[in-house]
Amino acid sequence: MPDGNADALARLRDALVPDIPAQAGDMPLQAFSRAVTRARRDFTAARYAGLADDLAELIPAARSTSSAAGRSLAAQVYHLAARTLIKLSAPPYAWVAAHQGEQAATASGDLRALAEARRDLVSLFHRAADYGKARDLTARAADLMRPQLSGAAPTAWGAYGALMSTGAIAAARMEDRHSALAMLEEAAEASQQAPKLVLSAGHVVTYRIGVSIILGDAGTAIEHARGISPDDIPTVERRASYYTGIAEAYTLWGKTDRALRALLIAEKIAPAEVRRSNSRRIIEDLLHRDPHSNLSGLRALARRVSVTL
The missing domain is CATH 1.25.40 (Serine Threonine Protein Phosphatase 5, Tetratricopeptide repeat)
Structure with a gap:
C-alpha cells in the first residue's frame, strides 16, 4: 500500500476507534450535508486516500449528531468509511465502520441508509468467504425493504439496487445461479427508479x-x-x-x-x-x-x- 494510503487509513481508523474518548464534533447540519455530498463525489471518482482523510474529519460530527436528518447523514459517513476501507484492503476496520453505520441507520429509520448499511455487511461477509451468510442477509433485507419501496426516494431505490447487486455476487459464489440472476433483475428494475450517479x-x-x-x-x-x-x-x-x-x-x-x-x-x-x-x-x-x-x-x-x- 502506498505510504499516503497507509497514513490516511491510520487516521480513519483512529477516528473510528479513538485512543481516548472522542470530542463531540460541532458542525451545522447544512455544512455536514454538503461535506457528505463531497465525500460521495470523491468515492465515485476513486479518490480513496484523500477521502479517508476527509471522513476522519467527519466522524466526530457523525458521532455527536442526534436529529433524524443528522443520523441519516452519519449513516452515510460510516457507509462511505466502510466502502473506502474495503477499497484500501482494511476489512477489520471496515467492520467497525459497518457496525457503527448499522446503528446510525437504524436510529435514522432512513430506507436508503438501512440499505447501504446492510450492503456493507453483505460485502464484508462476502470478503470473509461467508457467502451463504452474505446471500441470506441480502434475501432477508429484500423481504423487509421491498414493501417500503413504493413511493420511496430515488436514492433509496439506488441503495436497494446496489444491495441486490452485491448480494448477487455472493449468491454466485454459492453456485446459486437462480438467486444471483433474480437479484440482478431486481437491481436492474431498481436502476430505472434511481439517480444515474447512484445506480x-x-x-x-x-x-x-x-x-x-x-x-x-x-x-x-x-x-x-x-x-x-x-x-x-x-x-x-x-x-x-x-x-x-x-x-x-x-x-x-x-x-x-x-x-x-x-x-x-x-x-x-x-x-x-x-x-x-x-x-x-x-x-x-x-x-x-x-x-x-x-x-x-x-x-x-x-x-x-x-x-x-
Whole structure:
C-alpha cells in the first residue's frame, strides 16, 4: 500500500476507534450535508486516500449528531468509511465502520441508509468467504425493504439496487445461479427508479459481468460488456470495475492481449482500482500464464502495482 494510503487509513481508523474518548464534533447540519455530498463525489471518482482523510474529519460530527436528518447523514459517513476501507484492503476496520453505520441507520429509520448499511455487511461477509451468510442477509433485507419501496426516494431505490447487486455476487459464489440472476433483475428494475450517479443500468452490468465470471462463463461476461458503452457508466469507480471485469473475463478466455488492454484502460481511468487485490490477481495470472511475456506494458504495469512472480 502506498505510504499516503497507509497514513490516511491510520487516521480513519483512529477516528473510528479513538485512543481516548472522542470530542463531540460541532458542525451545522447544512455544512455536514454538503461535506457528505463531497465525500460521495470523491468515492465515485476513486479518490480513496484523500477521502479517508476527509471522513476522519467527519466522524466526530457523525458521532455527536442526534436529529433524524443528522443520523441519516452519519449513516452515510460510516457507509462511505466502510466502502473506502474495503477499497484500501482494511476489512477489520471496515467492520467497525459497518457496525457503527448499522446503528446510525437504524436510529435514522432512513430506507436508503438501512440499505447501504446492510450492503456493507453483505460485502464484508462476502470478503470473509461467508457467502451463504452474505446471500441470506441480502434475501432477508429484500423481504423487509421491498414493501417500503413504493413511493420511496430515488436514492433509496439506488441503495436497494446496489444491495441486490452485491448480494448477487455472493449468491454466485454459492453456485446459486437462480438467486444471483433474480437479484440482478431486481437491481436492474431498481436502476430505472434511481439517480444515474447512484445506480445506472451500466452499474448493474458491471455486476452481471462479475456474476458471469464467477459462474465460469467468460463468454457471457464479454457479451454483457459489449451490450453497453462505458459512457453509460457515469462513475469513475464503476467504469474502472467494468474494465477490470473485462480483463478478468479475457484472462479466463486465454485472450491475454485483450486482458492487458482492458487493465491499462482501467489504470488510466482510476489507478487506485488497479492496485486492489482482484486486479493484482489478474496481473499475476497473466504473468503466470506467460512468464516470458512480450506483451507490451504487462511487466511495466506489474511493477507499478508491485506484482512480481
